[in-house]
Amino acid sequence: MPSVKTSPSFGKSLFVLGGARSGKSLHAERLIEACPAPWLYLATAQAWNDEMRERVALHRSRRSADWITRDVPIDLAEAVAAATGPVLVDCLTLWLTNLILSEADIEAASAALIEACGRAPGPVVLVG
Secondary structure (H helix, E strand, O other), X not given: OOOOOOOOOOOOEEEEOOOOOOOHHHHHHXXXXXXXXXXXXXXXXXXXXXXXXXXXXXXXXXXXXXEXXXXXXXXXXXXXXXXXXXXXXXXXXXXXXXXXXXXXOHHHXXXXXXXXXXXXXXXXXXXX
């Protein structure tokens, strides 16, 4: 698998899209793991019920100690901007849901995220 950092096929940022529970997160993790550690995992999920708590626990259990996990249900742009290396954002769908439910300015938050991704010092893989 080519390194995200050096792959000419997608440049610095990559969207990983697919159906629910199709393996998007695992695929994104493997892409980032092709880069030097440590890796930053920005989790946007909020575990409101048992099913979501189980999914979050499963995702966390398969990641090594080289991963730094931050829960960022709303302030995603700020977290990407503070990154110092490879970043995985999981997932944009839940982030948008969180923005809608909090009645945030989606256009401003999206613009800030795009800018932060463009300025990130390392690759950014975003799961949809």
